[in-house]
Amino acid sequence: MDRFTGTTVLVTGAGSGLGRAIARAFAAEGASVVAAGRTAATLHETVGLIEAAGGTALAVTADVTDSGQLRDLVRETVTRYGGLDVAVNNAGIFRGSGPVGEVGEEDWDAVMRTNLTGVWLAMKHEIAHMKENGGGVIVNISSNLGAHLRIPGAAAYLTSKAGVSVLTRAAALDHIHQGIRINAVSPGASAAPMSLRPGETEADRTERMKAENPLGRVAEAEEVAAAVLYLASPAAGAVVGTDLVIDSGASA
Numbered sequence: 001m002d003r004f005t006g007t008t009v010l011v012t013g014a015g016s017g018l019g020r021a022i023a024r025a026f027a028a029e030g031a032s033v034v035a036a037g038r039t040a041a042t043l044h045e046t047v048g049l050i051e052a053a054g055g056t057a058l059a060v061t062a063d064v065t066d067s068g069q070l071r072d073l074v075r076e077t078v079t080r081y082g083g084l085d086v087a088v089n090n091a092g093i094f095r096g097s098g099p100v101g102e103v104g105e106e107d108w109d110a111v112m113r114t115n116l117t118g119v120w121l122a123m124k125h126e127i128a129h130m131k132e133n134g135g136g137v138i139v140n141i142s143s144n145l146g147a148h149l150r151i152p153g154a155a156a157y158l159t160s161k162a163g164v165s166v167l168t169r170a171a172a173l174d175h176i177h178q179g180i181r182i183n184a185v186s187p188g189a190s191a192a193p194m195s196l197r198p199g200e201t202e203a204d205r206t207e208r209m210k211a212e213n214p215l216g217r218v219a220e221a222e223e224v225a226a227a228v229l230y231l232a233s234p235a236a237g238a239v240v241g242t243d244l245v246i247d248s249g250a251s252a
Contacts, residue, residue, distance in 0.1 A: 001029050002029055002030040003030070003229070003233050003234075004029045004030045004031035004085075004086070004229075004232070004233075005029070005030030005031070006030070007030070007031050007032070007085040007086060008031065008032045008033075008034070008077060008078075008081040008082070008083050008084055008085050008086070009023075009026040009031040009032070009033050009034070009085065009086040009087070009088065009232075010033075010036060010073070010074070010077050010084060010087045010088070010126070011023045011026070011033060011034070011035055011036065011087075011088045011090060012036045012037065012062070012064055012087075012088070012089050012090050012091040012118075012122060013036075013037050013064075013091030013092060013141075014033075014035035014036055014037055014043060014046050014090070015035070015037040015038075015039050015041075015042030015043045015045070015046055016042055016046075016192075016193065017190075017192035017193055017194060017221065018141065018187065018190060018192050018221050018224055018225070019035075019037070019046075019088075019090040019091070020035075020042075020045075020046045020049070020221075021192075021221035021222055021224065021225045022088055022090060022224075022225045022228050022229075023035045023046055023050065023057065024046070024049060024053070024055075024225075025222065025225035025226065025228070025229055026086070026229065026232075027050040027053070027055030027056065027057055028053060028055060029229065031055075031056075031085075031086070032056045032057070032058075032080075032081045033050060033055065033056065033057040033058070034057070034058050034059075034060055034073075034076075034077045034080070034081070035047055035050075035057055035058070035059050035060070036060045036061070036062045036073055036091075037061065037091065038061060038063050039061070040059065040061050043060070043061065044059050046059065047059045058077075058080055060073055060076055060077070064089075064091045064114060064118030064119075064122055065113045065114055065117065065121075066121075067121050067124070067125070070121050070122050070124075071125045073125070074125045074126060074128075074129050078129060083129075083133060084126065084129050084130065084133075084136060085136050085137065086137045086138075086139070086232045087122065087123075087126040087136070087137075087138045087139075088139045088141065088228055088232075089119045089122045089123065089126075089138065089139070089140045089141065090141040091114065091118055091122075092114060092115045092118075092141065092143075092160075092161075092194075093110065093111060093114045093115065094111070094154075094157050094194060095107045095110055095111050095156065095157075096108055096110075096111055096155075096156040096157070097153050097154055099152075099153060099155075100155045103155060103156055107156060108156045111156040111157055111160050112156070112159075112160050112163075114160075115157070115160035115161060115163075115164065116160045116161075116163040116164055116167070119140050119164050119167060120167060123138060123167075123171055123182075126138055127171075127175055127178075127180055130178070130179070130180045131175065131178040131179075131180060135178060135179020135180050135181070136179070136180055136181075137180070137181050137182075137231070137232045138171070138180065138181070138182045138183075139182075139183055139184065139185060139228050139231050139232055140164055140167070140168045140182070140183075140184045140185075141164075141184070141185055141186075141187070141228075142161050142165045142168065142185070142186040142243060143157070143161040143164075143186050143187060143188075144186045144187065144188040144245050144246075144247035144250060144251045145157060145161055145188075146158045146159070146160070146161030146162035146163075146164070146165060146186075147161070147162045147165040147166070147186070147243065148165075148186060148243075148245055148247075148251040149188075149247075149250060149251040161186075164184065165184055165186065165243045168182055168183065168184040168241065168243060169241040169243070172240050172241030173241060176240050181236075181237070181239070181240055182240070182241065183231045183236070183239055183240070183241065183243070183244065184242070184243040184244070185224065185227050185228050185243075185244050185246060186243055186244065186245045186246070186247070187219060187224045187246050187247060188213070188218075188219065188245070188246065188247025188248055188250045188251065189205070189209060189212075189218045189219070189247070189248070189250070190218050190219040190220070190221055190223075190224055191218050191219070191220050191221050192221055195218060205218065206218075209248070212250070213247075213248040213249060213250050214248060214249030214250070214252065215248035215249050216248075217248060218248065219246050219247065219248055223246060224246050227244050227246050231244065
């Protein structure tokens with residue numbers, strides 16, 4: 001398929017896991033991809049995989065907690081490829097597990113700064129370009145944990161991701177009249193490192209999912225990526241402010 005031939009796509013948190021799968025999926029359908037994140041080595045691995053498959057990609061290091069770096073990221077994307085058509089704000093962390101009353105303030109602040117404020121800052125600079133250049137599409141990666149499902153001992157992460165879900169809807173209403181279509185995807189446990197518990201192997205996770213998820217397995221990273229590509233595509237032209245849950249039925 002070539003749904004994204006001639007488009008430029010920016011993916012944050014593209015050095016591993018879902019971000020890497022999303023970047024590769026866009027490139028496989030013809031997009032020029034900017035893979036952004038904090039770690040140059042893993043970003044270059046993502047770009048290498050894309051180029052080995054015949055795609056086009058650029059690695060750019062940027063920290064989503066730094067507004068200036070995000071401004072420069074958008075500028076570099078536009079300078080290199082001539083525009084910014086799609087942005088996928090995927091960067092996120094999981095820290096500060098434990099009861100609410102025991103979460104460290106540094107952990108709380110780090111999670112909020114990356115997962116929620118980082119999405120807002122990224123959108124701020126993406127929207128600034130898009131509204132002056134005919135619009136575009138933004139897909140934020142939230143989580144089924146937060147607005148859709150709660151578990152004990154993860155308040156910081158839950159709150160940050162619930163915020164992403166609400167922020168996405170608010171931004172969608174604010175900017176659709178400027179031709180910017182904004183939605184979210186909320187994955188559950190997927191075949192990515194973040195879904196592994198401390199000390200857990202992939203085989204352990206497979207057994208745990210048989211009992212925990214109605215579908216009996218995690219979502220493949222490529223399945224989550226397919227949802228992102230759908231929301232970014234013309235086929236989703238009337239989809240505005242939705243939060244698409246991909247979690248094997250966990251929050252049903």
